[in-house]
Amino acid sequence: MLAALLLLSAFATQAQNHEQNLRTIFDEALTKGQSYPMLEYLSLKIGHRLSGSPSAAAAVEYTRQQMESYGFDQVYLQEVMVPHWVRGQKEIGRIVNSKFGSQDVNVIALGNSVGTGPEGLLAEVIEVQSLEELEKLGKKNIEGKIVFFNRPMDPKHIHTGHAYGGAGDQRVKGPSEAAKYGAVGAINRSLTLAQNDTPHTGSLIYEEGVAQIPAVAISTVGADYLSRSIKANKAMKFYMETHCEMLPDVLSYNVIGELKGSELPNEYIVVGGHLDSWDVGDGSHDDGAGCVQAIEAVRIFKATGIRPKRTLRAVMFMNEENGLRGGNEYARVAKEKDEKHIAALESDSGGFTPRGFGIKSSEETLAKIQSWSSLLAPYDLRKIVKGYGGADINPLEDQGPALIGLMPDSQRYFDYHHTTDDTFDKVNKRELELGAASMAALIYLIDQEGL
The missing domain is CATH 3.50.30.30 (Glucose Oxidase; domain 1)
Structure with a gap:
């Protein structure tokens, strides 16, 4: 009887710690968040980022510098050859x-x-x-x-x-x-x-x-x-x-930033978006938002002192739009190195109000993530369902991780998607910050509880 009471007490204490840490994560994103100014620079100073273009190269360098400035433990570039299509007049x-x-x-x-x-x-x-x-x-x-x-x-x-x-x-x-x-x-x-x-x-x-x-x-x-x-x-x-015409392939990069795990550094949780965009608009929703949310999700751990057990990776995938070369190359290298990925989370549905997550995993893993619903519900993350992870992380599927997609409100996304209207002024600061915090919150629970 005593053992059972002690176990219940431990569970209660752990749940309380999770509640406190999730509150800390959201407070950091909503009061000191960096996702919006990052997106402003990416969208207005660099602009659209079609694979193979000079602006895509500038975005690689910018996101690398940002992750370094936030004190990530390691930031590096992963080479990938990408198509170079140009629209012309x-x-x-x-x-x-x-x-x-x-x-x-x-x-x-x-x-x-x-x-x-x-x-x-x-x-x-x-x-x-x-x-x-x-x-x-x-x-x-x-x-x-x-x-x-x-x-x-x-x-x-x-x-x-x-x-x-x-x-x-x-x-x-x-x-x-x-x-x-x-x-x-x-x-x-x-x-x-x-x-x-x-x-x-x-x-x-x-x-x-x-x-x-x-x-x-x-x-x-x-x-x-x-x-x-x-x-x-x-x-x-x-x-x-x-x-329009297709020119020879160009060398580009995935940009990867890590926070090393304190207990299980050889287990990886990936959070990412795709850095390239179409050459119309400035790619703020597709997928500048996902990129800055991924960086912000990892930055929050560093800023709040919540040290992850497992290694967190923010990945800026290159060439999702017209080739998927970045996602395929990341998965290939991970397999070659025999890296153990337990989860991958992608944001590629715009920077709108987060509603929950779509999970592509075993029923057992889905059930475990759904068991955290009471912890996520205070932040209106009520939709945790079977779903689609994301184009860039799907190549990891045969390596066994749970593939997870952030699910923002979808009603406006395809008004802007792939058009001249996909611009920074269409992104709401608070909605963007809530999305980044939501991603950090789920990463936190996966990291602490495992899958």
Whole structure:
């Protein structure tokens, strides 16, 4: 009986310590936080950070210096060769020979796309709603035409990430699938639930051995107008002009900062975001926010004197947007060194109000993390569910760690995602700080309790 009482007392004391330390973590982030000024510099002084660009190189150096200035135990660069795609001069999109007359529309080249060159491309357009529809139409209906993928994101999903995932195949795979049937170009409806005239870029993947055709995204307003034009005149044509090209690979880096564990230094907990962004806007939500939150999550431990048992790593992954080279290289090196990662946490859904975490793990691990709900609930972190970790940390999956994604409120993210509107003024300081504190809080519990 005495032993049981002592055990209960120890559990109560430990829970009280956790409550106090979580309060300390949030107090530090909300009163002395560094995430917002870091993001301000990254966004406004450096700007967009497409892989292979001078600004991406500047971001590498800036984040390295920041982690050193915060007194991390070790900060180093991990080499990775990245693609170097350049957009070139502004794209042109024009509906011609329409019953409604010629009309310029806002388009943007998809990342990794080949360009049309200065001569542009003029061809008839055929509208489809899915990749499967291409097969039904066949080569006789598609050859020599531009394929217009016009399936919208499904608004019925409450979490907009699910809607994005449900429509993304037409952007990523659509151009190559269309090329198999002789298409000469591709137009993609922007991946957003917003109804506006801002087109959204994003990466495509060309299938090996298939002709590479130029591809653009069109705004949702433009997509609706184009669809009406096609219905009014099946023989109408579309003119697109893009000047993008893929240059030789460039040497870049993942940026890694560590706080060494006091008891289990050879066990690692990773927290990260991707340092690269598209070459439009300044990448504040995607994913400048995630990068500064990751650095801040580790800085908080240093600033508050909460010494982790395990080694914490803040990782700035390079090249998530159009290659995933950084995430793959990090996982490759970790496997080569036989490093033991027990958890990896990524923030890549914007700097909005945190709601909880999506967990990709065994049922046992998920249950353990969910057992901390009462500790996290005072900070409105009430959603701890099966979910998706993140693109950069997913390559670690076969090495066994729990893969965790911060889940901010998702309703506004795809309004800005991959657009000129993804800028610093769209980020709320307190929301950003709450996200960083939330990440630090979960890292703390994983570190102290283990998985």
